[in-house]
Amino acid sequence: MSSTLYIHRSKLLNNLNAVKDKVGDSVKCMAVVKDEAYGHGMVQVAKYLHDKVDWFCTAKLVEALELRKNGIENEILVFEIPPEGSEQQYLDFNITASISDLSVFDRLKAGTKAHLHFDTGMFRLGMLPDELSKALEEMKASDLNYTGIYTHFANSDVKHHPRVKEQLRTFNSIRSQFPRELMTHTANSGAIFYYGDESLYFDAVRPGVCLYGYAPGSDEIAELEPVIEWKSKLVQVKKIRQGDMVGYGSKWTAPEDGWLGVVPVGYADGIFRGLTNNFQVKLNSVPVPEVGTISMDYFMVFINRTKPEIGDEVTILKNHELSAKNWAKKIGTIPYEITTAISPKIERVYLD
Numbered sequence: 001m002s003s004t005l006y007i008h009r010s011k012l013l014n015n016l017n018a019v020k021d022k023v024g025d026s027v028k029c030m031a032v033v034k035d036e037a038y039g040h041g042m043v044q045v046a047k048y049l050h051d052k053v054d055w056f057c058t059a060k061l062v063e064a065l066e067l068r069k070n071g072i073e074n075e076i077l078v079f080e081i082p083p084e085g086s087e088q089q090y091l092d093f094n095i096t097a098s099i100s101d102l103s104v105f106d107r108l109k110a111g112t113k114a115h116l117h118f119d120t121g122m123f124r125l126g127m128l129p130d131e132l133s134k135a136l137e138e139m140k141a142s143d144l145n146y147t148g149i150y151t152h153f154a155n156s157d158v159k160h161h162p163r164v165k166e167q168l169r170t171f172n173s174i175r176s177q178f179p180r181e182l183m184t185h186t187a188n189s190g191a192i193f194y195y196g197d198e199s200l201y202f203d204a205v206r207p208g209v210c211l212y213g214y215a216p217g218s219d220e221i222a223e224l225e226p227v228i229e230w231k232s233k234l235v236q237v238k239k240i241r242q243g244d245m246v247g248y249g250s251k252w253t254a255p256e257d258g259w260l261g262v263v264p265v266g267y268a269d270g271i272f273r274g275l276t277n278n279f280q281v282k283l284n285s286v287p288v289p290e291v292g293t294i295s296m297d298y299f300m301v302f303i304n305r306t307k308p309e310i311g312d313e314v315t316i317l318k319n320h321e322l323s324a325k326n327w328a329k330k331i332g333t334i335p336y337e338i339t340t341a342i343s344p345k346i347e348r349v350y351l352d
């Protein structure tokens with residue numbers, strides 16, 4: 001193995017507990033494990049969390065079916081619009097469908113569990129406020145098993161954003177038209193941690209990125225800690241001299257004599273090429289800079305003191321210091337994109 005991803009389950013649990021502390025005991029937790037649990041491994045994460053959360057949420061039906069195949073019995077909400085022809089599977093596998101479009105009412109099979117999804121200003125999935133009366137009619141005329149209603153915020157990753165309150169107001173007026181029994185949920189990680197005083201927890205919350213240890217926005221959240229640790233080993237070590245130029249395009253020139261360590265991890269593994277000459281790793285717990293253009297399967301590090309050895313341990317991501325969040329800041333993205341880009345072919349090892 002060129003590298004290994006260690007997933008620290010105790011940290012996953014700490015992050016979950018931070019959510020629970022924030023929202024209180026009466027609010028259910030719907031853990032979002034879409035897209036391989038943001039790269040951490042959906043089935044393993046769900047197996048660990050199944051008795052600690054109420055629900056799981058996935059992006060796609062196929063993910064929910066994968067959870068069922070692996071013995072997960074929790075309620076599962078699927079966010080996507082049910083793919084044509086998949087309707088019977090929702091019923092057969094006791095999976096809750098999202099009704100985000102009026103066309104879905106007629107397609108789902110009698111008795112299928114469903115959550116109504118209203119678009120209150122995100123303008124992605126969901127029925128628009130204008131479609132409310134049509135939705136109420138469809139609901140009365142159908143024989144589905146309605147168990148919930150929700151919306152999704154477009155700006156909750158930013159504190160004090162006025163659009164969050166506007167969406168909440170719109171949602172509350174829609175919500176008031178439906179039976180009280182419907183389980184109501186709106187909050188993603190940003191809403192949970194940045195909008196705790198806005199009465200938007202309702203009956204359940206949908207934490208995603210915070211479970212994996214990242215604040216959703218630029219305001220840090222002290223209670224969270226990254227769950228992932230990514231390690232590799234030097235596969236080659238060589239002497240380089242001042243003036244030697246490293247990697248494709250010779251984009252880095254050695255400022256002094258030293259050693260170059262070759263790490264067998266590259267952009268095909270999920271280290272964005274845009275991080276070239278712009279991040280650090282640890283070599284046997286000493287920080288060293290990545291140097292030269294990151295290539296598909298390798299990057300290099302420069303060491304100017306003690307000579308490294310083949311097999312020396314390289315820590316690529318760990319805790320806050322070597323965090324996907326730092327990478328995200330450097331290349332203008334979010335930690336979600338960093339962790340979901342880590343190649344599924346890299347071995348995941350789950351630690352307690």
Ligand SMILES: *Cc1c(COP(=O)(O)O)cnc(C)c1O
Pocket residue numbers: 032034079152187188189190206207208209210216
């Ligand atoms: C992804 C997603 C979430 C979780 O969002 P985070 O920002 O990761 O907490 C919640 N709800 C919906 C509808 C989503 O698509």
